[in-house]
Amino acid sequence: MARPKVNLLSTDRIADAALDLVDSGEPFGVNALARRLSVTPSSLYNHVDGRDAIVELMRRRMVERDLDLVAPQPWEALVPAVLRAQRRMYARHPQLIPLIVDKTITDPLVIEQYDILATALVEGGFPAGDVIAIIGVLDAFAIGFGLDLASPADVWRPDIETRTFGRLLEGAETGDERSDHVFEIGVDMLLESLHARLARTGIRDA
Amino acid sequence: MARPKVNLLSTDRIADAALDLVDSGEPFGVNALARRLSVTPSSLYNHVDGRDAIVELMRRRMVERDLDLVAPQPWEALVPAVLRAQRRMYARHPQLIPLIVDKTITDPLVIEQYDILATALVEGGFPAGDVIAIIGVLDAFAIGFGLDLASPADVWRPDIETRTFGRLLEGAETGDERSDHVFEIGVDMLLESLHARLARTGIRDA
DNA sequence: ACCTGAACACCGTTCAAGT
């Protein structure tokens, strides 16, 4: 064969196939990806700089396909909207999260969302020096809950005698129901604390 | 050589060496671990059930060595104490976090901490049905901030023009300073929202 | 019971050869 008239590969095709692979639940790898593309592993290196670059490609593809962009608006509505949009995105690719979790965020679309967030918080009256930290908290939250989506149905399994925990767990929800409920409570808590913080430290009439 | 008179290996020695390896920043692997123990990779299989089992061993070892146990006390003091204890533990082994992040928690010491937490929240007057969800929020929080410790010094790096975000980032802290500050704000926010939630939904005189 | 050494299937990556 060698070089065909029309290319078999492109970064987009690679990114899509890689996402498919990860979403299918099989372990991600260059070889498995090549199989899925009916191509030799070495072919991939004509388009991409190796395994890590493919992971980065997947992240970008996920963001551009599955992150609902949130328009500028007052922070009270914006904050939950951004958190829910991120969670919807992560929920579509839970298996990807552990792969991308320790890499720097440079994706323009994500940065833009954080910029809109930063602007809304400043305009809402939060002290400029706190805004980056607040976004950090929201980000840690989003990632923590993203991982929650990737984790097993029974997050905790007490093997020992407990006073309260085991008893409460028995009546509690599991799986998606639990995960959604916890997330919504988390959002409520965040919003409530932002209101309280603004009342304490906010700038009047921003 | 073959079997020596005194054993070269034990699960404890394996766990300690594995933690050392991970803490050193080198990528974790069975072969690298064997090298560090001056032993053949196949020797490890006499003591341990494979790579995943070694990761589980590391988690347990980290918890028993580095998690400061928090005594029962009213929830207002208990919640920040537990969060800070977890963070101190994670901070000692940031590279381990990505490895353990998608596995079920069964460690007795961790379960015990969550049990103490659950008991304090119920006794504090939080509705029993909410307590598991609240602990889920705290857990997502702890993991999100744990990963924050493992992530690069510059978490965000805008490559594009921004209205507010880039400007705020320039004046902002980086590295440990930023990470600590964000964590403390997060703890404040959580506590504040728990107080508000209790005032709204709490049971009087529990 | 515990360690070695050989063997295995698989992994990510490089590179010469073909079009």
Added chain:
DNA sequence: ACCTGAACACCGTTCAAGT
């Protein structure tokens, strides 16, 4: 420029052989 096939160093795991 883009794909193949051979080659490489490495990975996790199994197993027979030695004490």
